[in-house]
Amino acid sequence: MTRLADPTEWTSVDVFPHSGQTGAAVDDSLVAAADHRTANRKGWQRIIDSTLIEWGRDPSQLEDEDVTAPTQAVIARATRLAVILRDNALAPPNRAVTNGDGGVVFERWEGPVFEQIEIADDGAITITSTIDSEIVRSRRLI
Amino acid sequence: MFSADGTEPLSDDELLYRRIPVSQGWYTEGVLSPEAYGPHRERDVDGISFWRAKCRCLDEAARGRPGKDYYVAVIRVGDLRERGIEPVSTPHKGGGGHVSLPALNAENRRSPEAQALKARLCELTLKVEGPFHTFSAEETKQG
Numbered sequence: 657m658t659r660l661a662d663p664t665e666w667t668s669v670d671v672f673p674h675s676g677q678t679g680a681a682v683d684d685s686l687v688a689a690a691d692h693r694t695a696n697r698k699g700w701q702r703i704i705d706s707t708l709i710e711w712g713r714d715p716s717q718l719e720d721e722d723v724t725a726p727t728q729a730v731i732a733r734a735t736r737l738a739v740i741l742r743d744n745a746l747a748p749p750n751r752a753v754t755n756g757d758g759g760v761v762f763e764r765w766e767g768p769v770f771e772q773i774e775i776a777d778d779g780a781i782t783i784t785s786t787i788d789s790e791i792v793r794s795r796r797l798i
Numbered sequence: 799m800f801s802a803d804g805t806e807p808l809s810d811d812e813l814l815y816r817r818i819p820v821s822q823g824w825y826t827e828g829v830l831s832p833e834a835y836g837p838h839r840e841r842d843v844d845g846i847s848f849w850r851a852k853c854r855c856l857d858e859a860a861r862g863r864p865g866k867d868y869y870v871a872v873i874r875v876g877d878l879r880e881r882g883i884e885p886v887s888t889p890h891k892g893g894g895g896h897v898s899l900p901a902l903n904a905e906n907r908r909s910p911e912a913q914a915l916k917a918r919l920c921e922l923t924l925k926v927e928g929p930f931h932t933f934s935a936e937e938t939k940q941g
């Protein structure tokens with residue numbers, strides 16, 4: 657699956673498959689589809705501005721007991737990925753958190769669905785989807 | 799006869815506390831992240847840590863790095879056991895009442911099984927209390 661190694665080619669199916677956002681539906685009007693994409697871009701931008709840039713400015717704020725904070729390089733990698741997914745107007749996460757192990761995680765939830773994109777400190781990117789706390793999908797993209 | 803120093807067997811109706819650093823963003827909008835139950839790569843060789851509610855109050859369980867804030871997740875022993883997750887009393891330099899979950903440890907922390915277990919623990923979490931502040935020496939001096 658070398659195609660998945662390039663985040664610019666990822667689709668909603670690859671990223672947050674249960675977001676219900678697989679692009680404009682056949683019966684969507686063009687205006688509705690455009691609104692949808694704008695909202696998605698804004699969602700990613702909010703995460704970039706409110707969390708990732710703040711972390712990048714001062715990663716020491718993430719240092720705490722019993723956690724390994726992400727380095728500036730890992731935060732930069734997560735930010736680059738967020739920018740690509742924003743530009744592709746894919747469904748945005750609700751929040752960005754650390755994984756406590758030197759990585760960053762984008763989390764999205766809706767009803768019983770909880771999905772994560774993890775950017776590990778070794779560069780691996782993994783997507784995990786759970787429904788009612790049961791894993792329905794776990795896939796390493798990079 | 800068992801000792802009552804915090805190492806006695808756990809009963810089903812006991813509550814356990816897990817400290818959650820506010821700094822990591824693991825509890826926002828009333829939604830707890832599975833990462834709150836992630837093992838530390840060095841310190842959680844024997845499993846992730848909890849404190850017994852009968853041995854520590856919430857304030858004590860929340861205590862961490864001076865100047866930082868912490869939530870405390872509350873989970874019931876019987877609920878863990880019903881899902882086949884067995885907590886065990888483990889000695890700890892921080893005092894009596896320490897409990898570990900051997901099934902979720904430093905070695906398996908990146909496995910799909912660990913991911914599933916973290917999600918399950920979120921589901922079993924009864925509530926999240928706090929945040930509680932850990933005062934630094936300077937803050938204490940300033941009153």
